[in-house]
Amino acid sequence: MTNTHSPTILLIDDNAIQAATRQTILKRVGYFVIAVLSPQRALEQMRAGEFAGDISLVITDHIMPGMNGAAFVRFMRETHPDLPVLVISGLMEAEAEYADLNIVFRLKPLLPDSLLATVHSMLHSPEEGDSLSPA
Numbered sequence: 001m002t003n004t005h006s007p008t009i010l011l012i013d014d015n016a017i018q019a020a021t022r023q024t025i026l027k028r029v030g031y032f033v034i035a036v037l038s039p040q041r042a043l044e045q046m047r048a049g050e051f052a053g054d055i056s057l058v059i060t061d062h063i064m065p066g067m068n069g070a071a072f073v074r075f076m077r078e079t080h081p082d083l084p085v086l087v088i089s090g091l092m093e094a095e096a097e098y099a100d101l102n103i104v105f106r107l108k109p110l111l112p113d114s115l116l117a118t119v120h121s122m123l124h125s126p127e128e129g130d131s132l133s134p135a
Contacts, residue, residue, distance in 0.1 A: 007057060008052075008054065009033045009055070009057045011023055011036070011059045012064070015061070022115065026115070029116060038066070043076060058083055060085065061088055069087050070087075073098065085102070085104070086105075086106065086122060089106075089107065
């Protein structure tokens with residue numbers, strides 16, 4: 001049973017230590033976080049509806065084996081065109097690969113406070129069409 005009160009975040013990073021660290025930071029403030037170490041697996045799970053609840057936000061690394069973050073986001077956009085996506089990369093030039101993909105890009109190292117502030121603003125943005133947001 002998922003906590004329907006907390007937003008669900010899908011975290012994709014092939015580095016298990018970084019994934020676990022970010023997962024812990026986000027869980028500490030009440031987010032429900034699903035960590036997946038492979039972008040291909042995350043796509044399979046999304047398409048098959050294997051996640052317990054609706055995903056509110058995707059956080060992905062850029063450089064991963066088999067499929068980089070930009071390719072992952074392009075494939076994901078086919079079925080989830082409006083899902084907020086945060087891309088974290090150590091390569092500033094990687095941001096250009098996401099030009100038309102409607103993502104938020106942050107450079108590593110992304111300190112915990114910056115991660116939490118970015119996630120909070122993405123999940124509570126009035127642009128998300130939230131009917132509870134002030135007009």
